[in-house]
Amino acid sequence: MRFEMKMPDLATTDSEIRIGRWMIEPGETVQRGQPLVEVETDKAAMEVESVVSGVLVEIVSQVDDAVSVGDVIAVFEVADSAKSGSMRRSAPEAQPSVAVPAAAESTPRVAEGAKGGMFARKRAATTPGGDEGVRLTVAERTAGKRLQESKQTIPHFYLQTRFKASAIIARREAAASAKLTWDAFFVRATARAMGRFDRFRHRLEGDRLVPLATLAVGVAIDHAGELFVIPVVEPADKSVEEISAEIRANVERLRGGDSEARMIRPAAMTISNLGVCNVESFLPIINPPETAILGIGKVAPCVAVREDGQLGVEPCGTLALSVDHRVAGGRYAAEFLDAIVRELESA
Known part of the structure; x- marks a missing residue:
């Protein structure tokens, strides 16, 4: 059974919520309560946990996307018995491929054994010179924006x-x-x-x-x-x-x-x-x-x-x-x- 996970209410009042990085990729199995995605608001960088156990089928909201509470951010394949107030059934459709889409290749992934927000950073897109860059974390981008504003x-x-x-x-x-x-x-x-x-x-x-x-x-x-x-x-x-x-x-x-x-x-x-x-x-x-x-x-x-x-x-x-x-x-x-x-x- 396919379910859509919505962005939960993070108690951030009217502040914008922006996707920071996905900690898993399509095709991977997640457990209920497992950190799923890191998001950024004007007040904090925080983790959003999965509300069900299942296989991540699709990442709907990509890195840097601005989302609102209630927006669908990911689609899961879960057992028929799975229940969650934050999930709803999507329209029936054919089972999609679980190959990692190109957009997901540059998103960071949680490192095996990592904890406390210490995640390995996947290499991002290759520059014209052939060197690979590393995507900034949500916390780094938040700090950068605030300090740039300060100096300006x-x-x-x-x-x-x-x-x-x-x-x-x-x-x-x-x-x-x-x-x-x-x-x-x-x-x-x-x-x-x-x-x-x-x-x-x-x-x-x-x-x-x-x-x-x-x-x-x-x-x-x-x-x-x-x-x-x-x-x-x-x-x-x-x-x-x-x-x-x-x-x-x-x-x-x-x-x-x-x-x-x-x-x-x-x-x-x-x-x-x-x-x-x-x-x-x-x-x-x-x-x-x-x-x-x-x-x-x-x-x-x-x-x-x-x-x-x-x-x-x-x-x-x-x-x-x-x-x-x-x-x-x-x-x-x-x-x-x-x-x-x-x-x-x-x-």
């Missing part, structure tokens, strides 16, 4: 400074069993500084500054080559231990394939830490609709003034603050960055 519409300016990391290092060593993450210190310092600088708790709408709906601080995470931002909720009122545990738990959810962890959730500001990659400093791109983003470089020995007033060698880290110049001016942003440094140095 937000007048960035950048401030850079250093901070002495001795206090953080001592705190981490004293709480070795807790395994405090570096990001927890940056999240808390940023949140506390935001509490004293009102403009960084607002976003620009037309010619008005509108209060942000959240005071969460996002942590940029690279997972399987894709960029995600994990928000830490109300971090100014939490201890470093609590923030560290929250970050670790959310990262584990992301690695475990939790679809909710892959959703785009709002934050007031984002931090991006490339220090672990041996990067000294970089200028990050603001994540809309946020007003600023903090880039963090590696910690390394530097010449600094010690507490006794003498010059000495201390571990220092670098910070780069990217700011929307429509929202904050240079001096205001500089004082905000200095407040972050003071929080870090008194951790």
